[in-house]
Amino acid sequence: MNAKFLIVPQLLATLLLGILCGVFAAFTLDVTPALQQVDATTYTHVQQHLNQTPRNLGFAVLFFGATLFPFVSAGMAAWxxxxxxALYWLIIALVHFIGVYWVSIVINxxxxxxxxxxxxxxxPTDWQSSRESWANGNLIRTxxxxxCFVGALTLVVLRGWLAAQPVYVMRRQH
Known part of the structure; x- marks a missing residue:
């Protein structure tokens, strides 16, 4: 396979990581503070409606693609x-897997x-505790x-420099 095709999964990973970062950031910066101002009934209604929204193909592609493509990028770079x-993409993939995917599965x-x-x-009487836990989990994901997005963007921008093989110069001893 031509090394030029290596950029395709890297660009997809970067794009998906960036979009997902924007989604999480919107919740952290706007939705979560707004939900801090509402009563229990309103919070429950809003969360129930919000929780139905991610159950669609578009969000699934975004969420799972952002998890998969850094691993694909690492694998293709290693190949x-x-x-x-490959090492840098693997680090991004693992950080994303733990800090986003795993936190989503375990908390959110x-x-x-x-x-x-x-x-x-x-x-429930402890609804505020659930609200805080969800907000904290989302902050971790954000x-x-x-x-991960900044790391991926850096890798794409510096891909030529990073891919260059190190040049070793031997000096003659006198």
Whole structure:
């Protein structure tokens, strides 16, 4: 395979990481503070509607693509013997997997499922604790996604320099 095709998964990874970072940032900077101002019934209604929205093909492609393409980029770079590039993409992939995918699976998705079962007319008494846990999980995902996006963008911009093989110069001893 031609090394020029290596840029395709890297660009896709960077694009998907950037878009997902924007989604998480919008929630962290706008939606979460707004939800801090509402009562339990309103919070329950809003979260139940918001939790139904990500269950579509577009969000699935975005979320799982942002998780998959950094690994694909690492694998393709390794296959092209670009060890440094492969290592950096692998680091991005693992950081994303732990800080976004794993946090979503362990914190945010269980809270989504819990909230879906709430009766808006009689939310649980500890609803604020769930709201804080969800906000904290989303903040972790936002910060992680931002780091991964900046890292991916840096790798794409510096790809030629990073892929260059180091040149070793031997000096003659007198």
């Amino acid at each position: 092209q013997s670009q060890r440094r590039v 998705i269980p809270l989504h499922q819990e909230t879906m079962g709430w009766n808006p007319a009689a939310p 910060l992680t996604e931002g780091v």
